[in-house]
Amino acid sequence: MDAVATIHPGMLDSVFGVIDLGAVVLDHQRRVVLWNHWMSRHSGHEAGMVVGRDFFAVFPELRGKRLDNAVLQALRDNFPAVLSQTLHKAPIPLFANHAARTSGVRIQQAVAVTPLAVTGAARHCLIQVSDVSAAVHRERLLRDQALELRSQTFSDGLTGIANRRHFDLAMEKEQRRAKRSAIALTMLMIDIDFFKAYNDHYGHQQGDDTLIRVAGALAAMLQRPQDLIARYGGEEFVVILPDMDSASGARVAESLRQRIAQLAIPHAGAPGGHGSQRITVSIGVATQAPHQPVEVAALIGAADRALYTAKRHGRNQVVIENP
């Protein structure tokens, strides 16, 4: 009885026909010898139309490109080559279906070119094309989500400006840069005056709205791309002004203070007479001079002390104290 499994004539052709990837065999002159059904379906070229033709005449846009070189290397040097989707996107004009062809959206491809030894003939090569569209789509989703998450980890959920963590990292970096390049570094510590009373009077929801408006107004005043404003906590903000001396820093602080007063946000909860009962801010300024680097904590401490001096001296003002 015939129990031995046998390869029937034509079986390999059938396998070649049904495998779910593109397979093309080229002879030593780069002429198409085999062209499977997957290739016919996605390229729009039936095997009968392409067999015997130069592969690069079928796809002239591939001439001189990496695939051209990969085929050359396989046929001449006996070396295999891979073309990744990431570095080549979709080199061969292959389409999932008629609609994709009409709109010009190609299948995302990973291509492998392998030399093929053929008995009694000069070396051939096999081109395999895999459809990686699903993997590409999955990674794009992941990447978008990762970017979204990253921006969330570094921004304040309420006001949208940088958060405390972002400030800590940026401060560390700017302090090192100031030390290395021997440039000044100024920071501002900003606090909304009588904000607890504001929340008590207007409620937390309106308190939040006001925090958002103040943060937005402060951020809009900073002109240079390297300047950073962050929410330090509660109603407290912090500003990093790299390469800025104490006098310029104080001018920036004063314009920020004026800007907030100009918003003219009513504050009926403030003690009578204070800033005509509007929202105001107190600001402490501290500068690390060039050639005199200090610890980050010392710089923050100085700005903090300046802020408390401003509070003690009646609020709605700018005070400078250097470390």
Add this chain to the structure above:
Amino acid sequence: MLELSELQHDALVEIFNIGVGQAARAMSEIVSEEVTMSVPSIRFLNRADAAAMLGHTDGQRVCGVSQHYEGAFTTEAILMFPEDKSLDIVRLMVGEAVPFTELSEMEQEAMSEIGNIILNSCVGTLANLFEHELRGSLPLYHLGSSEDILSATGGQADTVVLMLHIDFILETHQIHGYVAFILDLSALDDLQAQVDRFLAKIEGRG
């Protein structure tokens, strides 16, 4: 361990520089930006020393792409970068930020292609030197300790590693990596003989 004369060393360095020069041109075409590569030096090491040299920075993981070649001689060729540098290379080649701490599946394929280009070019110039053809396998991607990668890709203990330092420059970034050829002792003798033949040919010509 094999000692190369200064002349032999310089000849091999020159040969590999031709190889990586071709690879750099191929990569420049892919990214439409100038990519420069050079091989400043080569060394012969045993496998343990090679692993120690690669793993020198606090046992950091190494990203490797290997291909097996056989014919005139048999070798396992491996391109290796410290893991963080492999992220830099793919990010520079692809030109977009990589938000992941490891190469994604698609990025690993890109790294495999980069390895494929560099290894084929290096081995191609070696094959020219030997005036013999070699057959190559498709590239494999590895991530692990330098010991893991060097031992995953070769069998016997009495092998030597021909280690190339590679400088890869793209967009003002310079990245150091390595290409290791794991050779058995007979391949090593052949290599030295071929280098001498190459030198004799050059001298004869000059």
